[in-house]
Amino acid sequence: MTSAGMSTAAASIKEGIIATGIDPTSWAYAEDYTGEDEVVTGARASAEDSGISSIGPGAASALSMLAAAAGAKAVVEIGTGTGVSGLALLRGMRSDGTLTTVDLDAENQRLARKTFLDAGIPSNRFRLIAGSALDVVTRLTDGHYDLVFCDADKREYTAYLHEALRLLRPGGVVAFDNALLRGRVADPSHRDPDTTAVRDLIRAIRDNDDLTSALLPTSNGLLAAVKRA
Template identity: 35%
Template sequence: MTRTSESVTPQLHDYLVAHSAPVDPVLADLAEETARRYPDQTTMQIGAEQGTFMTLLARIGGARDVVEVGTFTGYSAICMARGIPADGSLLALDVSEEWTALARRYWQRAGVADKIELRLAPALETLRALPGDRRFDLAFIDADKEGYIGYWEELVPRMRPGGVLLVDNTLSHGRVIDPAETSAPVQGIRDFNDHALADERVEPVLLPVGDGLTMARVRG
């Protein structure tokens, strides 16, 4: 029994991935092509174990309507789309035609393209323009860190009771606890973490998954 989470070394990470549901060839190919084409942005893509977790979470929670803020090359969208039923929908928000062109190709390969609606525009503008009655069961935020609180404030009221929000990179590679780290993205994460913790509309937990994954259930 331990009171803290295990420190995950590269070797232990390989072990846990090997003992999780296997990554299929589509996701493996997407991860490889993303790393080859965008070597300086590979940290923007979630890891295999996080993707599997998100698929299972969508299935366990019975999610039908999903939204993600920040799509990049489409890995997380595939994972969540696979966890929702055939008549479910995923609204994917991004600003890059280049990155999402790759995403579209792999959504087709994965057989989930008909579930995904991609909107290329600043996400905050898109969220604010949604019909007032648009509701979601699952949301994933993984975009500009300084914008997290704004996305959160638009999404929490749009979640169904019991809905779940996932927010990525909330440990910022450990920099959140480094007083010498004063960059805007890290401070944005600190501000968001404090904001989510103080939000009485949700029940949050910050998990040591990937680079930190905050999961919050919206109260009924």
């Protein structure tokens, strides 16, 4: 729920920021389909207080589902925030799996740690690394990971893709949030650096014959791809 007591999807309708062609009622129904518990709504509230955005409810459900479908045991996240997406990943992956999550901001990571612990996730199932994404992920092991989720600096998205393809095992999944940027990506009149960077990423994924991908119009757009075995 938002501070005004509305669901995130309902607030998005009110603000007129739905980027999909689906009718608003069905979109809200799909966004709220799984529902969210108090730990997640608390993490969203902390993010709002800290001035950062969290992945939307529909994209969070999709991430849990992708982690489960991949039977993920080792997951990398770029952009921890207050832990909304990280918790979705932890809940979808194997119960003995580990999330490695990277963020520039140590205070965000403190809040994410609280989110994970409040949700009952044992501390040995997550590794919070404070630092710049490209400094950290370049040190992680090749081919060791089942899923990489990216939600940090959009201008680095194509570099994250490059690193993700190195980190993933064959059959592993890479996913990016903000693939629609509230209608900006699909509207050619928008040429700001973030929008251009997301379009570059979309092209790089679509044109890569080693990837099978889908641009899911859920929340703010979730671009997901499987690295062919």
